[in-house]
Amino acid sequence: MHILHVVGARPNFMKVAPVMAALACKPGIRQTLIHTGQHYDPNMSDIFFRQLEIPEPDINLEIGSGSHAIQTAQIMMRFEEVVQEHKPDWVLVYGDVNSTIAAALVCAKLWIPVAHVEAGLRSGDRRMPEEINRLLTDQIASLLFTPSTDGDENLKKEGITSDKIRFVGNVMIDTLIRLLPYAERVDLPGVPDRYVLVTLHRPSNVDEPTMLKPIMETLIRLSERLPVVFPIHPRTRKRLAEYEIMIPTGQQLQLLDPVGYIEFLALQRRASIVITDSGGIQEETTYLGVPCLTLRENTERPVTVSMGTNVLVGRDMQRLEQEVHHILDGSAKPKQIPPLWDGKAGERIADIMFEYA
Numbered sequence: 001m002h003i004l005h006v007v008g009a010r011p012n013f014m015k016v017a018p019v020m021a022a023l024a025c026k027p028g029i030r031q032t033l034i035h036t037g038q039h040y041d042p043n044m045s046d047i048f049f050r051q052l053e054i055p056e057p058d059i060n061l062e063i064g065s066g067s068h069a070i071q072t073a074q075i076m077m078r079f080e081e082v083v084q085e086h087k088p089d090w091v092l093v094y095g096d097v098n099s100t101i102a103a104a105l106v107c108a109k110l111w112i113p114v115a116h117v118e119a120g121l122r123s124g125d126r127r128m129p130e131e132i133n134r135l136l137t138d139q140i141a142s143l144l145f146t147p148s149t150d151g152d153e154n155l156k157k158e159g160i161t162s163d164k165i166r167f168v169g170n171v172m173i174d175t176l177i178r179l180l181p182y183a184e185r186v187d188l189p190g191v192p193d194r195y196v197l198v199t200l201h202r203p204s205n206v207d208e209p210t211m212l213k214p215i216m217e218t219l220i221r222l223s224e225r226l227p228v229v230f231p232i233h234p235r236t237r238k239r240l241a242e243y244e245i246m247i248p249t250g251q252q253l254q255l256l257d258p259v260g261y262i263e264f265l266a267l268q269r270r271a272s273i274v275i276t277d278s279g280g281i282q283e284e285t286t287y288l289g290v291p292c293l294t295l296r297e298n299t300e301r302p303v304t305v306s307m308g309t310n311v312l313v314g315r316d317m318q319r320l321e322q323e324v325h326h327i328l329d330g331s332a333k334p335k336q337i338p339p340l341w342d343g344k345a346g347e348r349i350a351d352i353m354f355e356y357a
């Protein structure tokens, strides 16, 4: 059986690694890895292949950045040729980025079955580009691998039959469990002992100066109580320059370039609080038991709120400051790890795919 995997953006790499590794242990399965090139900076792509020991991509479509329509269409055009040439038996797509829906749509038209890893997550917010990608990918996939049981419920409500849905657990946590021992040993030069860790890249937070400015002002104020460490996504870096938002010198707010997975895991594990709008980081902090404040009105990962350490603070800067002080004063949520976030989700996926061989 020939399985073709499609990845393109940073959060895809943590998800494909354990699935490819588990499938490599199965006899008679050939794997091909396609990188769409949606993310291309060395610290948004190459570093993860090295640290996570993902095989070199067989093909890089080198799509790069563009509007949603341009990016999605170019991936489709180039990926269609790849599928026609390689004729895979199955295509595995990951998460909710433009590369995910573009590849799934190509396959649906060519009658190639698609398996979606991290299916069923819903924020209920169709203004998020990822929500559209999730809804559409799940409708056209033949197998849906869910990370949590809310995913199963969402899919059934959308008319997807139970025989296609498999609750396998969280592949991102497989990668975390595997690499945590390395993160525990890594040096973080220049990082203070106690700090707040921040990441932001959602268009709703960073593409509007009326949102990004108050966020940065709040982070500067918070840094007077505890230093703030902020590895900054290229989208956000661009917006800070465009809106001429400066960090006054002498502030305890460190802006870094994006860091590798092991370094970021170390930063999360040692942080007093994480402030983020990332999807994956809501999950990783839940597993690590680190308090997470999510700067969004909703989340497609509700289990991180109901069981984990995540608190949705919306877009309310006063609330963010209150929650930070509340946690620093000693009242954080207790830690509980969701079912099947156990480091074996990739193996479960490989076992199921092997049934189709």
Ligand code: UD1
Binding pocket: 009, 010, 011, 038, 039, 040, 041, 044, 065, 066, 096, 097, 098, 099, 129, 130, 201, 233, 234, 235, 238, 279
């Ligand atoms: C994408 C995903 C988002 C995911 C995020 C993870 C979509 C619609 N969005 O958002 O779901 O949470 O990745 O990080 O698929 N850029 C660089 N170098 C790079 C990559 C991007 O400079 O290697 C800059 C470019 O200016 C680009 C911008 O970042 O225009 C946005 O990149 P894009 O991939 O379109 O969206 P993300 O915000 O990264």
Ligand code: UDP
Binding pocket: 010, 011, 014, 199, 231, 232, 257, 258, 259, 260, 261, 262, 264, 265, 277, 278, 279, 280, 281, 284
């Ligand atoms: N991450 C990283 N370096 C960073 C920031 C994040 O390795 O500087 C990792 C993080 O640990 C998680 C993944 O990137 O595994 C999350 O990706 P991102 O926030 O870009 O996307 P999202 O999950 O929001 O789609």
